[in-house]
Amino acid sequence: MSKKLLCLIFFILTIYFCSKTHSQEQQEKQSLAHILRDVEEKYNVKFSFETKTIEEIFISPLYPELSLQQAITQLQLVTKLNFKVLNDRFIAITPNNTLDVQNSIQLLEEVVVTNYLTKGLSKTNNGTIEADKKAFEILPGLIEPDVLQIVQNLPGIVSVDERISNINVRGGTNDQNLILYEGIRMYQSGHFFGLISAFNPYLSEGITISKNGTSAKFGNAVSSTIAIQNSDELSLKSSSGIGGNMLSVDGFTKLKLTKKTELQLALRRSFTDVLVSKTYDVYFDRIFRDSEFNTDNNSQLALNERFLFYDINAKFLYNIDNTTKLRVNFLNMYNDLDYKQVYITSENDLQETNSNLKQVSFGTSINYSKLLKPGLNLSSQIYYSNYDLDAKNNNITSNQTLEQENIVEDYGLRIDISNAVNKSLNVNVGYQFNEVGVTDFEDVTNPNFISLKKEIIRTHAIFGEVERYSKSKNTHVRFGARISYFDKLQELFIEPRFAFNQKLSEYFRLEVLGELKSQSISQVIDLQQDFLGVEKRRWQLANDTNNPLIKSQQISAGLSYNQNNLLISFEGYYKNVSNISAQSQGFQNQFQFSNDIGSYTIKGLDFLINKRINNFSTWLSYSFSKNNYHFENLYNGNAFPNTIDLQHVVNTSLTYSMGNFKIGFGINWHSGRPYTEPSITQDQSNFNIEYDTPNNSNLPSYFRTDISAIYNFKLSKGIKANIGASVWNIFNQTNIINRYYSLDEDGSVIKIDNRSLKITPNFSFRLNF
The missing domain is CATH 2.40.170.20 (TonB-dependent receptor, beta-barrel domain)
Known part of the structure; x- marks a missing residue:
């Protein structure tokens, strides 16, 4: 084994043991996003919210013996946010100072699989896969949330030559993918002539991938859609x-x-x-x-x-x-x-x-x-x-x-x-x-x-x-x-x-x-x-x-x-x-x-x-x-x-x-x-x-x-x-x-x-x- 590899493995282990010394502090409060994911899995519900509404909020973990209604009441008191139960499945979260326009969102897209592969990846009922960078944790080989590297971990998506600019979805060539950045069609997707994603991972927050059954909104590409x-x-x-x-x-x-x-x-x-x-x-x-x-x-x-x-x-x-x-x-x-x-x-x-x-x-x-x-x-x-x-x-x-x-x-x-x-x-x-x-x-x-x-x-x-x-x-x-x-x-x-x-x-x-x-x-x-x-x-x-x-x-x-x-x-x-x-x-x-x-x-x-x-x-x-x-x-x-x-x-x-x-x-x-x-x-x-x-x-x-x-x-x-x-x-x-x-x-x-x-x-x- 090379010295460089040994040094890197030693560094990773050092990171781990350093984290142990801070674990007590981190257990005191957790991000609201993390707690909501736990509630979703425990009670089989789905929270609907804008990422900005919750991303800066950290609270103490909920008591495990709480009922769903008690958990919602506790969250509402602690976070000062509005929790509106729409039905037995969906719960909408909005800031207190936001005009209540949920009446304008009668139909909500349902996530049928949370934590698809890893936290931050979800599969919806219309066949799309969504990645939330804020909730994303880690994938092997990645230390940054590179959006076009993330999608290659999904079944049916691979790059035959390791280039981001040559992603193949179910046998299609890269030019047959529709890549949209804020609705703008992109004809270049990589830096270093294809090895690195050209999209800055620290401003991009959401990715939607569709391999089939694409929405009629999108056209002029015969393979996948990556928005x-x-x-x-x-x-x-x-x-x-x-x-x-x-x-x-x-x-x-x-x-x-x-x-x-x-x-x-x-x-x-x-x-x-x-x-x-x-x-x-x-x-x-x-x-x-x-x-x-x-x-x-x-x-x-x-x-x-x-x-x-x-x-x-x-x-x-x-x-x-x-x-x-x-x-x-x-x-x-x-x-x-x-x-x-x-x-x-x-x-x-x-x-x-x-x-x-x-x-x-x-x-x-x-x-x-x-x-x-x-x-x-x-x-x-x-x-x-x-x-x-x-x-x-x-x-x-x-x-x-x-x-x-x-x-x-x-x-x-x-x-x-x-x-x-x-x-x-x-x-x-x-x-x-x-x-x-x-x-x-x-x-x-x-x-x-x-x-x-x-x-x-x-x-x-x-x-x-x-x-x-x-x-x-x-x-x-x-x-x-x-x-x-x-x-x-x-x-x-x-x-x-x-x-x-x-x-x-x-x-x-x-x-x-x-x-x-x-x-x-x-x-x-x-x-x-x-x-x-x-x-x-x-x-x-x-x-x-x-x-x-x-x-x-x-x-x-x-x-x-x-x-x-x-x-x-x-x-x-x-x-x-x-x-x-x-x-x-x-x-x-x-x-x-x-x-x-x-x-x-x-x-x-x-x-x-x-x-x-x-x-x-x-x-x-x-x-x-x-x-x-x-x-x-x-x-x-x-x-x-x-x-x-x-x-x-x-x-x-x-x-x-x-x-x-x-x-x-x-x-x-x-x-x-x-x-x-x-x-x-x-x-x-x-x-x-x-x-x-x-x-x-x-x-x-x-x-x-x-x-x-x-x-x-x-x-x-x-x-x-x-x-x-x-x-x-x-x-x-x-x-x-x-x-x-x-x-x-x-x-x-x-x-x-x-x-x-x-x-x-x-x-x-x-x-x-």
């Missing part, structure tokens, strides 16, 4: 925080300006351009190991790189009156890589070249909501999203300069009205307009070539859905449809969606979900070496020739058992996605330069068992799937395995919390992804590799073990602190995540293996005040 929200309620008082890890430093503030206004601001910046850490070295090696940085060139004498990233998030909240809200959002994400190469020319002169890669996203939105009357709410939003990927590559060997740029501009408008007819019925209708433009620019010297293309698609969509509970609350149904018209394609597409949840008995539930969806924008790869071989994918709009509108259909059915903190669930699904382009699949075999249209079909099963015992929580998830392509003009029209077909995926973890100390240990395993081997015999005269049957082989299985620990403590009056440590891939397992082949100068076939992250330590320290 990220910041706090939407005014804080009781101002608060701030600063911190950092081994890659970046950050700070945030929630500044209460007046009784009706608040400004939320978060900034994060890497220090990797001035200080190099062990974590940076591992990340850099993972991303650039097989890019142009490591091309063999005997004339190259030196290479120096400079890399940095930053993000800025801001939100302005204005409560115009008790029934009207205005929200303004802004975000900016930035990645910048510069590197210099020094060569010796044939005349023995030194020559220096500079290359650059930038990835920038900007987004803003304005949201307005109005409670027209009890039960009737109007909301509207306008937003703008911009993504720019820009690269300049100087190639000294060919005396060539290549400039590439891919720009996406997205303008959006949405208006919807929600009407809670009664306690059992809710109706929602709305209209959405989007204009998306994509620009591709390429400038090559020697030979001189310039290309500039811009395409625009305008989409009009109307949507509506009805949500209903039975009188017993045992049955929940949501049915809706989205009708979209794509003007450039002159195509109208109707997308029905439904979610059905039935309580079969005290502990068993049945869930059936289904949807039809469409998508007019996707990512393609022209050449594997585009954008320095680091960000090879570029966005492209659908057209009526070689890139049609992508369409999908999916249905799933699941059964769950939940009793005494034991959850067991099975879910089977069928998913078909048609009109996909071969260029969007990242083929590195005989189909690398093919431009055919086809489909993929995936059939799978997700299984989860989760048990909580006092302060321990452990789970085991297993996913089985079979994912096949079908292209009419590839492989004689026969089916062959999908490039991201992971037939078996296993995730098992154990977390422990005691007071302010939390530790998590987890194991991730999955079968190897498919790849194509070259034929045994090669004709070296044609300078092309001759391949065997497509995706006929599988890489070795992937295995990774992670650990993390966090300790929260009070530094002084009004100042809280936490320290965290983690190790990704404790045993430094060498995992091959991709394999392809190339030709050397002699025409011989050489094998190239992309390897996963090596052992990756990280450390964080934060102050909140």
Whole structure:
């Protein structure tokens, strides 16, 4: 075992024993959120509240022998909050100085599974999974609530190459996911070219994930929907925080300006351009190991790189009156890589070249909501999203300069009205307009070539859905449809969606979900070496020739058992996605330069068992799937395995919390992804590799073990602190995540293996005040 690993394990143990000395103080008072969760589990009820209402409240634990009514009375006296019992299941919590508009919320979304995997994750009766960052505790390998790392612990969600920017949900490619930040569609999701989430974890508070049965509000993506929200309620008082890890430093503030206004601001910046850490070295090696940085060139004498990233998030909240809200959002994400190469020319002169890669996203939105009357709410939003990927590559060997740029501009408008007819019925209708433009620019010297293309698609969509509970609350149904018209394609597409949840008995539930969806924008790869071989994918709009509108259909059915903190669930699904382009699949075999249209079909099963015992929580998830392509003009029209077909995926973890100390240990395993081997015999005269049957082989299985620990403590009056440590891939397992082949100068076939992250330590320290 390495000295670094021993030191880190010693540090984690030190955190634990330090926490023991503070345990008595922490047992005296607990957060109201923690106590409410205990009451929910004990009495089988659900509290409805805004996070801001309770997050600053700490009280003594309740006596265990209290009845539910006695517990509510005690909570109301101690917290000075309003506890309104709506029925035998729901209890609403509001501040004393808040206008009582619960009459306007007749239908409440019900959480059917609390503490799904870990505290802070919940599953609702419409099939979505929600993450509350305030209640979130710990997941193995994570010391910060990174939203896009959290979702990869859910069954059916995995990244085949460990990149956050390449999350695959039930066999779908990353570009088929709809990622919304405060309603703004995002076309970039990662820093460090995909290894770190680009969304600041300390301002984002809520995440909603939908794998199927998506609400009719959301469109233009055929796989999952991931919606990220910041706090939407005014804080009781101002608060701030600063911190950092081994890659970046950050700070945030929630500044209460007046009784009706608040400004939320978060900034994060890497220090990797001035200080190099062990974590940076591992990340850099993972991303650039097989890019142009490591091309063999005997004339190259030196290479120096400079890399940095930053993000800025801001939100302005204005409560115009008790029934009207205005929200303004802004975000900016930035990645910048510069590197210099020094060569010796044939005349023995030194020559220096500079290359650059930038990835920038900007987004803003304005949201307005109005409670027209009890039960009737109007909301509207306008937003703008911009993504720019820009690269300049100087190639000294060919005396060539290549400039590439891919720009996406997205303008959006949405208006919807929600009407809670009664306690059992809710109706929602709305209209959405989007204009998306994509620009591709390429400038090559020697030979001189310039290309500039811009395409625009305008989409009009109307949507509506009805949500209903039975009188017993045992049955929940949501049915809706989205009708979209794509003007450039002159195509109208109707997308029905439904979610059905039935309580079969005290502990068993049945869930059936289904949807039809469409998508007019996707990512393609022209050449594997585009954008320095680091960000090879570029966005492209659908057209009526070689890139049609992508369409999908999916249905799933699941059964769950939940009793005494034991959850067991099975879910089977069928998913078909048609009109996909071969260029969007990242083929590195005989189909690398093919431009055919086809489909993929995936059939799978997700299984989860989760048990909580006092302060321990452990789970085991297993996913089985079979994912096949079908292209009419590839492989004689026969089916062959999908490039991201992971037939078996296993995730098992154990977390422990005691007071302010939390530790998590987890194991991730999955079968190897498919790849194509070259034929045994090669004709070296044609300078092309001759391949065997497509995706006929599988890489070795992937295995990774992670650990993390966090300790929260009070530094002084009004100042809280936490320290965290983690190790990704404790045993430094060498995992091959991709394999392809190339030709050397002699025409011989050489094998190239992309390897996963090596052992990756990280450390964080934060102050909140």
